[in-house]
Amino acid sequence: MAYLTLFLTAFAAATLLPAYSEVMLGAMVTQDYSLWWLWFWATAGNTLGSVVNGVIGRQVDRFKEKRWFPVTEEQLEKARNRFNRYGQWSLLLGWMPLGGDALTLIGGVMRVPWLNFVVLVAIGKGVRYGFVLWLVLNTAGVPSESVPSP
Structure with a gap:
């Protein structure tokens, strides 16, 4: 149930x-959850949420x-031109807190x-969540014996 909650939260985010x-x-890192599954479900949920943005963009x-x-x-044309400058590779930045959702929306508009x-x-998204896991494990003082193995 916790993995589903993480998936849905990542989707909404x-x-x-x-x-x-x-x-x-x-918060889940310090509990008895697999780091692999935490990373997987967060990445999957957040990616699927971005696919929804892409579907909306296509409409x-x-x-x-x-x-x-x-x-x-005019705003839409400006966004299209900006997206065209960097192309579909800019979708690698869809994880950014500011502008990431807009990138995935424009990716849909541009029919990537x-x-x-x-x-x-x-x-x-996977790199971002991997970084979050690394950051929590290395800065929050999580004892290594309390970190479950994958």
């Missing part, structure tokens, strides 16, 4: 919903003419092929 999966992951053209749509055509989208986003 990749969307516009307020969620802090790093805090939950950090932008359907709604951009609506009065309620929150982004102007799904395999490329998922692989690049998952690499970025």
